[in-house]
Amino acid sequence: MNEVLPAGTVRHAFRFEGDAREYFGIWIVNLFLTMITLGLYSPWAKVRKKRYFYGNTWVAGANFDYHGDPVSILKGRLLAFAAFAAYTVVSEFYPRAAYGVLLAAIAASPWLIQRTLRFNAVNSSYRNLRFHFHGGLRDAAVAVWPLALWPILGLLLGADGDVPRTAWHWFALIVPGLAFAASYPRVVGALKRYSVGNAAFGDARFGIDLPYSEMYVIYIAAGIAAFLGLFAIGAVVGLVAIGSPKIGVGLFWLAYLGGIAAFLAYTRSRVANVVFGGTRMAGGVRFVSTLAAGKLAKIYFVNLLAVACTFGLAVPWAVVRTAHYRAEQLALESDGDLDDVLAAIARPVSAAGDQLGEMFDVDLSL
Amino acid sequence: MNGFDADYFDGRSSRCHPVRATVEGTRLTVAGGELALEFGRDEVRVLPTVGHTPIRMALPDGGLLVASDAAAVDESLGIPAQAGLARRLESHSRAIVFALAGVVAGGWAVYLYAIPAMADRVARSIPAASEAALGPDTLAAVDAVLFTPSKLAPEVSAPIAEDFRGLVASAGLPPSTRLEFRESKVLGPNAVALPGGIVIVTDSLVGLVERRELAAVLAHELGHVHERHGARALLRGSLRALVSAAVMGDLGALASLAGSTPAWLLQASYSRDFEDEADAFALDLLRRAGRSPSDFAAALRRLGKAREIDPDSDTHSYWSTHPGLAERIRRAEEAR
Numbered sequence: 001m002n003e004v005l006p007a008g009t010v011r012h013a014f015r016f017e018g019d020a021r022e023y024f025g026i027w028i029v030n031l032f033l034t035m036i037t038l039g040l041y042s043p044w045a046k047v048r049k050k051r052y053f054y055g056n057t058w059v060a061g062a063n064f065d066y067h068g069d070p071v072s073i074l075k076g077r078l079l080a081f082a083a084f085a086a087y088t089v090v091s092e093f094y095p096r097a098a099y100g101v102l103l104a105a106i107a108a109s110p111w112l113i114q115r116t117l118r119f120n121a122v123n124s125s126y127r128n129l130r131f132h133f134h135g136g137l138r139d140a141a142v143a144v145w146p147l148a149l150w151p152i153l154g155l156l157l158g159a160d161g162d163v164p165r166t167a168w169h170w171f172a173l174i175v176p177g178l179a180f181a182a183s184y185p186r187v188v189g190a191l192k193r194y195s196v197g198n199a200a201f202g203d204a205r206f207g208i209d210l211p212y213s214e215m216y217v218i219y220i221a222a223g224i225a226a227f228l229g230l231f232a233i234g235a236v237v238g239l240v241a242i243g244s245p246k247i248g249v250g251l252f253w254l255a256y257l258g259g260i261a262a263f264l265a266y267t268r269s270r271v272a273n274v275v276f277g278g279t280r281m282a283g284g285v286r287f288v289s290t291l292a293a294g295k296l297a298k299i300y301f302v303n304l305l306a307v308a309c310t311f312g313l314a315v316p317w318a319v320v321r322t323a324h325y326r327a328e329q330l331a332l333e334s335d336g337d338l339d340d341v342l343a344a345i346a347r348p349v350s351a352a353g354d355q356l357g358e359m360f361d362v363d364l365s366l
Numbered sequence: 367m368n369g370f371d372a373d374y375f376d377g378r379s380s381r382c383h384p385v386r387a388t389v390e391g392t393r394l395t396v397a398g399g400e401l402a403l404e405f406g407r408d409e410v411r412v413l414p415t416v417g418h419t420p421i422r423m424a425l426p427d428g429g430l431l432v433a434s435d436a437a438a439v440d441e442s443l444g445i446p447a448q449a450g451l452a453r454r455l456e457s458h459s460r461a462i463v464f465a466l467a468g469v470v471a472g473g474w475a476v477y478l479y480a481i482p483a484m485a486d487r488v489a490r491s492i493p494a495a496s497e498a499a500l501g502p503d504t505l506a507a508v509d510a511v512l513f514t515p516s517k518l519a520p521e522v523s524a525p526i527a528e529d530f531r532g533l534v535a536s537a538g539l540p541p542s543t544r545l546e547f548r549e550s551k552v553l554g555p556n557a558v559a560l561p562g563g564i565v566i567v568t569d570s571l572v573g574l575v576e577r578r579e580l581a582a583v584l585a586h587e588l589g590h591v592h593e594r595h596g597a598r599a600l601l602r603g604s605l606r607a608l609v610s611a612a613v614m615g616d617l618g619a620l621a622s623l624a625g626s627t628p629a630w631l632l633q634a635s636y637s638r639d640f641e642d643e644a645d646a647f648a649l650d651l652l653r654r655a656g657r658s659p660s661d662f663a664a665a666l667r668r669l670g671k672a673r674e675i676d677p678d679s680d681t682h683s684y685w686s687t688h689p690g691l692a693e694r695i696r697r698a699e700e701a702r
């Protein structure tokens with residue numbers, strides 16, 4: 001059924017044209033090359049895969065393109081690998097120091113987030129115009145600072161990795177965790193505001209209207225559902241397991257997968273719908289995202305089963321079918337011809353203003 | 367005269383211009399609507415393509431030509447080999463089959479050999495004190511899911527604890543190695559060694575076997591402790607999750623998470639090589655402690671029989687479902 005749009009409103013649905021069989025070839029060849037080069041090829045593989053997904057994503061008669069430089073990505077990955085190795089070693093031998101390392105990572109995160117968002121924006125294009133990112137370090141820090149509450153409180157209260165035995169132990173363990181849980185929806189919302197609100201297509205800035213209350217509604221609902229779901233699963237599986245432990249274990253595993261799929265699908269679809277729904281561009285260009293949590297949960301559940309049963313070989317099939325659904329449920333809307341509107345609002349940014357003088361590009365997204 | 371249809375984007379606005387590109391001699395003309403441009407054919411750069419995405423051509427004026435008909439572009443401009451090498455490999459069926467075989471073989475080797483070897487190296491570098499610190503955490507975790515308190519009377523458990531201390535001393539293990547009594551509906555007659563040197567024995571096992579045989583089972587568990595199988599298995603698991611996450615991304619991490627759920631913990635058994643190591647250690651320890659290795663054979667036989675009587679009840683007892691039970695019994699009997 002076609003939705004009736006107001007007169008003059010033009011809607012362009014996104015479309016993903018990738019094909020699972022074709023992507024399997026790309027994926028396996030790149031995985032093989034990554035394997036025999038002991039991971040050094042992985043940035044090139046990443047660029048190939050990104051270009052496949054960008055190039056196959058179409059809206060309003062044109063597709064996207066990705067221009068990331070594999071060498072920049074390699075540098076970022078080596079940095080991340082070194083940091084992770086340091087963290088593993090430190091937390092293995094000095095469990096108490098883990099909070100300190102976590103703090104250091106959080107202190108560096110505004111810089112990492114800003115660089116990654118800028119790298120991805122500048123290296124994405126549509127209709128031969130690059131995207132840009134104007135977010136500053138200060139705003140990134142303002143968005144993520146509540147995450148630091150967790151390790152700071154943990155250090156202050158003297159929590160360690162041991163199993164809590166006294167009331168104070170419990171307190172020291174629970175309070176930082178609660179602070180983290182309470183600030184998490186706000187941090188997710190703030191990061192979405194930061195990443196969308198500072199993005200631009202050419203020189204046309206995106207704007208976003210995203211109340212934090214919406215984020216809290218989503219995560220509180222998801223939290224309550226997960227809690228009740230755990231109880232229900234526990235009760236049913238427990239009853240079955242009394243009859244037959246074998247079936248009980250199998251059922252538990254399926255329920256566990258289903259739970260993960262449902263939780264991820266619900267939070268991701270709701271957040272995507274709210275974020276896209278609140279995103280605006282000059283000239284009245286807007287997004288409509290209509291992801292259904294149930295449909296997405298079914299897709300995730302089947303994906304997880306397929307990937308687990310094929311030892312990972314079904315990954316290409318799984319990501320392609322997810323991309324199909326996500327693209328199908330996203331659309332651009334404008335008042336009047338989109339080509340005219342976009343042409344009127346977006347101009348290229350002169351190179352001097354942005355990338356030049358950039359010594360060290362970082363992309364830390366996996 | 368060759369040509370192809372394309373979309374032209376000038377790079378100064380997002381406007382899409384449908385055009386016809388024509389190659390004549392050394393010139394490329396781009397024409398459509400009010401647009402009429404001309405470039406040197408050598409100035410046009412065909413960009414690398416992935417899969418069946420359209421061909422992109424960078425023009426010297428900063429513009430971009432996008433054409434879906436790859437054959438027509440190749441015929442008129444010639445797609446340079448370097449723009450298509452990766453793509454040809456990725457779409458060549460023999461290359462794909464070769465890569466698939468390589469990945470499966472490589473993945474198999476990494477999973478079976480590289481990861482265990484790496485995990486064992488890391489495990490050896492962990493100080494015993496750090497591993498001992500893991501013990502109480504793990505005990506609390508398994509207590510929550512698997513166990514209920516033991517109902518054994520002290521006069522039953524005390525002699526067993528005494529045997530255990532004797533074995534620990536004979537094995538030269540640290541005195542922090544300790545025995546815990548529990549009951550478990552799920553595990554049935556069973557004994558478990560946790561990382562950090564905690565051995566758990568269930569009431570049903572105490573009820574099933576003789577005191578001498580129980581000591582032999584404890585010796586086997588002490589083998590797991592001595593060879594640090596708990597920490598090694600833990601490290602193998604997390605390394606596997608890490609590697610599959612790195613290789614497959616989001617989905618791989620989730621799938622391997624699914625593979626490491628408490629559901630698997632319920633059936634968790636050490637790998638065959640760990641069991642063999644623990645068996646060999648137990649037989650040796652029994653001899654050193656002045657006991658008989660045949661006690662171990664007797665314990666295995668009794669556990670095997672318990673399964674025959676009630677095949678469904680102890681599906682999760684790795685003691686009895688372990689493949690090669692007969693082989694283990696034979697080895698225990700031959701070790702004199």
Ligand SMILES: [Zn+2]
Nearest residue numbers: 586636641644
């Ligand atoms: Zn064992």
